[in-house]
Amino acid sequence: MIKAWLHVIGIGEDGFEGLGAAALEDVRHAEVLVGGARHLEKVPAELSVERVSWGKNFAATAARLEDYRGKRVVVLASGDPLDYGAGSLLIRHFGADAVSVVPAPGSISLACARMGWSRPDVQVVTVHGRALENLNRYLTPGGRLVVLARDGDTPKEIAGLLCARGFGPSALTVLEHLGGGDEARLDGVAETWSHRRARDLNVVAIECRAGPSGEYFSRVPGLPDAAFESDGQLTKREVRAVAMALLGPLPGETMWDVGAGSGSLAIEWMRQGQSQGQSLSAVAVECDPTRCDMIRANAVRLGTPRLKIELGRAPFVLDELNGAPDAVFVGGGVSHDGVLAACWSRLRPGGRLVASAVTLAGEAALTTFQNAHGGELVRLGVERATPVGPDGPLAFQPKRTVALYKGVKS
Structure with missing residues (x-):
């Protein structure tokens, strides 16, 4: 086990005097004291120790800290260093065994x-x-x-x-x-x-208190179609809910929405994540610039402004994306040469590919892909009650059926 050489101390607005006994002991025996200017000013000037100001560039500061390995280094951070603080960054960089943390009450x-x-x-x-x-x-x-x-x-x-x-x-x-x-x-x-x-x-x-015009949505998958700006290229609500269940987002995962249209799947994916720690990320891949603008507007309005949007046509644009996604949804272009194969090849082992099709050519492509890679196929049929004629009674009208494929890469 590596002995901790980086000691991260949480310090509040009450300053040096507010530190507990363990934290005071660490600070008083420090050989190097690291922190922002505001934190360093809270430590009495008569405490003779080398002081290093925490820079804005974390990578540069971390590299500098490497030079002090072997010395007793104390890092001052606001409140609880593991709650949106420097402690999490340092542990990620140096490993948990190298870092000890003494938290203070955070904001x-x-x-x-x-x-x-x-x-x-x-x-x-x-x-x-x-x-x-x-x-x-x-x-x-x-x-x-x-x-x-x-x-x-x-x-x-x-x-x-x-x-x-x-x-x-x-x-x-x-x-x-x-x-x-x-x-x-x-x-x-x-x-x-x-x-x-x-x-x-x-x-x-x-x-939060909503007024008469308050706009809000559940975080449960299957937002109303009207929640999205669209030119018609939108995975409909019922299909979207099933597709999200098949994608099965897990904390910290990344999904690619290929042929994103209005970006509805990518946005619904990201809405399942939390604001802290284990958030979800997504990339919406779309070849139409106007639709990219709609995706951006939808993402902002529905609270996922960090959604990454990639303009380009699959499968070629996928070469410009970094990493291996945990899940891929193909909502458009399943019958185009190489799209499904390219998405499958980029998936990490254990990753999920979910694809939808509404045409015979698309269904044929999904069937061929299932024969080659296994997985499951389901066809969804939805009927909605709509008026028969201008003033007629309501009657169920069937919508176009949608085929959904799910495969898990071994």
């Missing part, structure tokens, strides 16, 4: 304490270095969100987003410098938010 637990909210009942979302529209995925009546802000403008921007989504009645609380001597709080409602610019170090607590 998330402190925010919940100030609000009187149970931590497991709160959805945490970060917009620090990420798009504000990530919030869209979590807006539901009665939902409680703790948002890690980017800067002092974030609360006003959040209020604007909530109003635009019909959540203007939502209660907002801005908590500044949590745990410090100058901690402050601003309370208000999104639609009447008129407070001063917040201080840059802040957390925003939101109690």
